Amino acid sequence: MTEEKVSILDSYHYEMGPIRPPSEASSLLIRVTRNCEWNRCLFCPVYKETEFSVRPLEHVIRDIDLIRKYVDFLLNPTDNIVIEDPLAYDSAMRWVGHSMKSVFLQDADSLAIGADNLAKILTHLKSNFSDVERVTSYSRSSTINKMSVDDLAILREAGLTRIHVGLESGSDRVLKMVRKGASKDIHIQAGLKVKEAGMELSEYFMPGLGGRGLSAEHAIESADALNKIDPDFIRLRPLAFPIRAPLYELMTSGKFDRITDVEMAKELVTLIENLEGISSYLVSDHILNLFADLKGRLPDAKDFMLSILQRFLGLNENEQLLYRFGRRLGVFTSLDDLNDKRRRTRVLEIMSENDVTPQNIDYLLDQMMRQFI
Ligand code: SF4
Numbered sequence: 001m002t003e004e005k006v007s008i009l010d011s012y013h014y015e016m017g018p019i020r021p022p023s024e025a026s027s028l029l030i031r032v033t034r035n036c037e038w039n040r041c042l043f044c045p046v047y048k049e050t051e052f053s054v055r056p057l058e059h060v061i062r063d064i065d066l067i068r069k070y071v072d073f074l075l076n077p078t079d080n081i082v083i084e085d086p087l088a089y090d091s092a093m094r095w096v097g098h099s100m101k102s103v104f105l106q107d108a109d110s111l112a113i114g115a116d117n118l119a120k121i122l123t124h125l126k127s128n129f130s131d132v133e134r135v136t137s138y139s140r141s142s143t144i145n146k147m148s149v150d151d152l153a154i155l156r157e158a159g160l161t162r163i164h165v166g167l168e169s170g171s172d173r174v175l176k177m178v179r180k181g182a183s184k185d186i187h188i189q190a191g192l193k194v195k196e197a198g199m200e201l202s203e204y205f206m207p208g209l210g211g212r213g214l215s216a217e218h219a220i221e222s223a224d225a226l227n228k229i230d231p232d233f234i235r236l237r238p239l240a241f242p243i244r245a246p247l248y249e250l251m252t253s254g255k256f257d258r259i260t261d262v263e264m265a266k267e268l269v270t271l272i273e274n275l276e277g278i279s280s281y282l283v284s285d286h287i288l289n290l291f292a293d294l295k296g297r298l299p300d301a302k303d304f305m306l307s308i309l310q311r312f313l314g315l316n317e318n319e320q321l322l323y324r325f326g327r328r329l330g331v332f333t334s335l336d337d338l339n340d341k342r343r344r345t346r347v348l349e350i351m352s353e354n355d356v357t358p359q360n361i362d363y364l365l366d367q368m369m370r371q372f373i
Pocket residue numbers: 036037038039040041044045046047108140166180
């Protein structure tokens with residue numbers, strides 16, 4: 001009997017994970033791991049009912065080679081190429097259209113494969129695409145803390161320029177309640193390590209995550225954690241309730257007391273008022289944010305950002321309702337749009353067609369927001 005040798009590459013095909021940060025919309029996506037090893041956060045629907053796995057190193061290397069091949073073809077078209085992997089070809093085409101300056105490593109925590117293997121991938125990427133300016137990845141604070149600053153510096157040297165971390169909250173009570181698998185101290189320690197290694201750091205804060213009972217603590221403790229880390233970016237990503245997130249069930253059964261958009265604006269006032277002594281750039285780049293223009297570098301932009309929130313809080317209930325609905329429709333991006341007659345009329349017409357009232361708006365907005373998650 002002859003034994004057939006099966007190559008690991010026989011099962012190969014280019015893969016793409018389900019999500020990337022909003023700021024990586026122009027990036028090439030290279031999938032290093034599949035899904036999330038932790039997968040327990042109550043607010044997160046993304047990888048529920050999936051298994052975590054590490055893609056074979058050879059497969060990731062082959063993805064990079066395949067993209068190189070298709071990019072070469074797209075830049076210098078010839079007749080003699082077979083498109084054997086349409087997904088990889090589409091990725092290459094998209095990336096060429098975006099000038100090929102950035103790469104995002106998927107899925108939830110690429111650092112989970114260890115510094116040595118990740119450095120091999122980064123080195124291969126760099127040798128194939130030397131003009132790439134930014135290579136980024138999500139990682140969890142607990143994974144980062146398992147690495148030494150030297151390991152992180154090796155990754156930086158190999159080409160990893162930025163890490164996106166889901167801080168979500170600086171309150172230990174909130175972090176425990178939502179099963180984040182990290183404490184405030186763990187987040188601070190990990191954030192400082194990333195910075196010490198010379199990489200850029202994005203920290204995601206999740207407005208609303210403390211619910212009504214912990215809203216103030218959530219804001220104050222998060223500001224304190226962020227003040228201690230001083231990340232390059234603070235990104236706001238408001239809490240939403242997709243049906244597949246365990247928190248949805250807790251919310252509908254009354255065990256999680258959600259806050260309204262108005263309370264969320266007040267929570268953001270508390271957060272921003274308490275951000276002190278840092279030079280982070282605060283960004284509202286997720287579509288779920290109520291104010292797309294709530295952004296700027298601290299401390300200079302602090303008053304500007306607070307003025308946006310105070311302006312919203314000073315509107316009467318009907319105007320707040322109109323803005324909330326128009327923003328989630330994608331018609332409004334900032335409060336100034338309330339003065340745009342054409343946009344305003346359009347939103348009012350849609351509200352009237354859908355019988356939007358103060359009583360049903362949360363339900364309707366939840367449904368609209370689910371399409372963005
Ligand atoms: S939020 Fe991040 S760490 Fe938590 S389950 Fe989702 S992907 Fe995993």
